[in-house]
Amino acid sequence: MKEYFIQNAKDFIGEEVTLKGWAYNVRKSGKIWFLMLRDGTGIMQCVVTKFDADEDSFNIKDSITQESSVIVTGEVKEEPRSPGGYEMLAKKVELVSIAEEYPISLKEHGIDYLMDKRHLWLRSKRQHAIMRIRHTIIKSIRDFFDDRDFTLIDTPIFQQAATEGTATLFETDYFGEPAYLTQSGQLYGEAGAAAFGKIYCFGPTFRAEKSKTRRHLTEFWMVEPEMAYYDLDMNMDLAEAFVQYIVSQVLEHRRPELETLERDISILEGIQTPFPRISYTDAVKILQKNGVDFKWGDDFGGADETIISSQFKSPVMVHRYPAAIKAFYMKRDPENEEQVLALDMLAPEGYGEIIGGSQREDDIDLLIQRIKADGATEEDYAWYLDLRRYGSFPHSGFGLGLERVVTWLCGLKHIRETAPFPRTMTRLNP
């Protein structure tokens, strides 16, 4: 017998198949009952009647409970009355295990209750759709860079010091010495770019900031490409092609899941390259035109980002930020000492920053100046400075926050649903 998955039901019409899964829901009538069976790829309505199934199979209706594991054998049919358009007429039903009373009913539950049951909540339709979209986004990320001859360079999760002085890091005891969980692989990525030309790292990152908002996790995944001999414009070219590719892959492969989430797909279809590019200075003008009391030199808050991004249908790239509000490694703009060759990409619909990047400072003297201005020493960044000593080169890169992109593309209100087991300030279990 062929291997069979519910998502491929249309390939099995008229055939007898065996379906192994769990009871999503059961509706009983006198001499007929309907089993909504979940197999991990979808949900299939199985019809069990006294005519078509044997007596033992039929009587399972008296003992089966929500999420009991079952194996059903029967013929796949097209059936307009069935949710999904297909159903299975059961000949045989086997109970593998009877589930105890399942804590997640098909009715509404509060977010904290559901997060306590996250290991079970993942089985529900909505979470299933989100995780499959997340999967497609991750695959798109890898495919995009792999297809462009980027080499994957994994960067360490234990790090001795902060990448950017300001962020609060998680400290661990590393054989008696303090070590910190990484907040970025970027500095290591630059070493990789000098060795391999174009690289990316993709892994978990950690922020210990006590932020409780819909946009923050303490543990999230970030992909960070780094490219030798790329300037700011080339960096932005790559960033927009990258995001456009992710959007197109989700639209191509995850339309049913977007529909499950009731995402407005037309908004995603309206995203097109080239993405708008505006300077920080122009972004400030947009804010001022919209009545925001904003001074050149301040950083944008969430509300400011929403105003700026709402001017455009596609993600907008804001470039050339004030040096004072950006990291020490960003290259100074040769045309204006006050600003650096940075870029942020803001997603539409108020979803905020999904990419932050820059051309990197390749002049060792200027870099040392910035390091000292941050209160650090040359010794702190000894190996990083070596990259400028031994064949310095223009290079650029950016970081994209995976969960922020999942939130945006799924149209979610909160980032915590985008990770299988999210970590927030108040959530370490399950």
Next chain:
RNA sequence: UCCGGAGUAGCUCAGUGGUAGAGCGAGUGGCUGUUAACCACCAGGUCGGGAGUUCAAAUCUCUCCUCCGGAGCCA
């Protein structure tokens, strides 16, 4: 850390000083085309913890705890 909001049945909630409620879920029975099925019956409570006011507190006051939302910071 700061500013708001919430905590009542397994779940989601109503209940503003006078006998603790509903829907769903669980249980029992019925039903051959159900769509979060439906109908009938039924069980289920330390009203977040502690203290106070009052003849009387889920309800008013104080305090603690937990969670939610937002700000700052960031991806």
